[in-house]
Amino acid sequence: MRNQGFNWHDPILWAQGLGVSVGVFAASMILGTVIGIFIALCRVYKVPVVAPVLLVISEFLKNSPVLVQLFLVFFGVPVLLQVNITPAEAAIFTLTGNTAAFIAVIAISAIDAIDRGQLEAARSFGHSERSILRKIIAPQALVVAMPALIGLAVNQLQVTSLISAIGVIDLTKVGQILNQRTWQPFIVWTIIGVTYFILSRLLAAAGGRLETRLRRHMDWAGL
C-alpha cells in the first residue's frame, strides 16, 4: 500500500469520511443542544441538587481538552464499567457532552439577557412559568443566542477531527490513510482542509440565514 498514486476508490473513501464527520457532528450537536438546554433550565430555575452537579460536570467539560475527554471515554470508561464501547459511540458520547456544556453557557446568558420587567408583567397576568418560557423567553433567547450558536457549531465541526485519534474513520482519518498510501501530503491535506472549510462556510451561511429570518421582526426589539 506504500507510495501508490490516487485511484478511483479514493473519492468514495473521501465521501465516507465526510459522511462520518458530518454524522458525528450532527448527532452530537442535536443531542448536545437538547442536553445543554436542559442543563441551562436546571440552572436558571435553580433546581436543587441537579443544578450544582451539572455545574461541576459542565465546568470539567469546558475546561479540559476534548482529546483527553475522548481518551477518558474510549479507554477509561470501558475499564471502569467493564463494557465494550465502539470508537463511534465514544466519539458521539464525548462530543455530545462537550457541546452540551457550551450550549448551556450560551442558553443561560441568552435567558439572562431578557428584560426582567417583561417576565414580571407576564407573571402578573397569570401566565404559567411553562408558558412564559415557551412564549416569551424562548423566542427572544433564541435570537440573542444565534450568533454564539453559529460560532459554536463551526468550532465543534473542527473539533470532530480529533475523533480520528481513537480510530473513527472520519474525514481526518481518511486524510491520514490517503497520505500514508500516496505520500502526497500537500495535495491530501489541502483537499481535506478545503473540505472542512467549505463545510464550515455552508454551516455559517445557513446559520446566518436562519438568524436573519428570526430577526426579521426583532430589529426594533433592541435585543
Add this chain to the structure above:
Amino acid sequence: MIEIDNLHKKFGDTEVLKGVSLSIAPGEVVSILGASGSGKSTLMRCMNGLAGLNGGSLLIDGLDVSKPRELREIRKRCATVFQHFNLYPHLSVLDNITLAPMDVLGRKKAEVEAEAYALLKQVGLADRADAYPGQLSGGQKQRIGICRALAMQPRYLLLDEVTSALDPEMTGEVLDVLAALARSGTTMIFVTHEIAFAREISSRIVFLDDGVVRADMPTDRFFAEDGGYGDERIARFLAKMRNK
C-alpha cells in the same frame, strides 16, 4: 373588594411596609400618593403577587394572595399597567394584547382579537395593530400597556406610576385614556406622582408615609385646608410636588 390588613413587607433588614391596612370597594378610583420610598409601589407589587408578604393579610374578593392557587385566580381579576410598559418586544401590538386572554383565560382568538381592535381604537392606535413595540413612542407603548391590561377585562386595574417614564408631552395622551376609563366605572388603583390628575379623577386619596397609611380620605377632604392639607407632612409633600 380589596382588603389589606396590617400588611408588612421587608427587603432584607429594611421594612418597607410597616402595617398597612386599607380596603377598596368595587367601582372606586383610588390614588395612592407618597414620596419616593414610602412603599407605594411595593404595596402594588403585593397586590398582584410580585412581592410576597412578611405579615398581615391581603385579600382580593376573599382570595388570599399568599396562597398560590388563589393568587392564580386573583391574577385573572387584577391587571397591572407598569411604569416601564414591560411590553413583549418580540410580539406585535395585537399579540401583546391578546396573549394573556388566550393563554390565561383560554378565550378564542377571533373573539379576543375583535376586542383588541376595539380597545386600540379607543386609545387612538387602531392603525398600529401590526407594529412592534420598538416602533412606538413611549406614550403609544403605555397606551398599548393599558390595552393589554384591559383585554383581561379585569375587575381591578392597578396602575403603577404609569406616566413616570414618559416625556411631559406624552403624559397627556395617556392621562386622557385613563380619565375616560375612570368615568366608565372600572375599579382603579393608581400609584402616582401626578397630583393634579389624582385630584381630578380619583374619589379617594391614600397617602403613604414611611410604610404606613398617613391619610385615607375622600379626595375633596384630602385637598381641603382642614383635611389632609392640615397634616404638616402632607402639606410639605404637596408643596414639593407643586414646585416640581
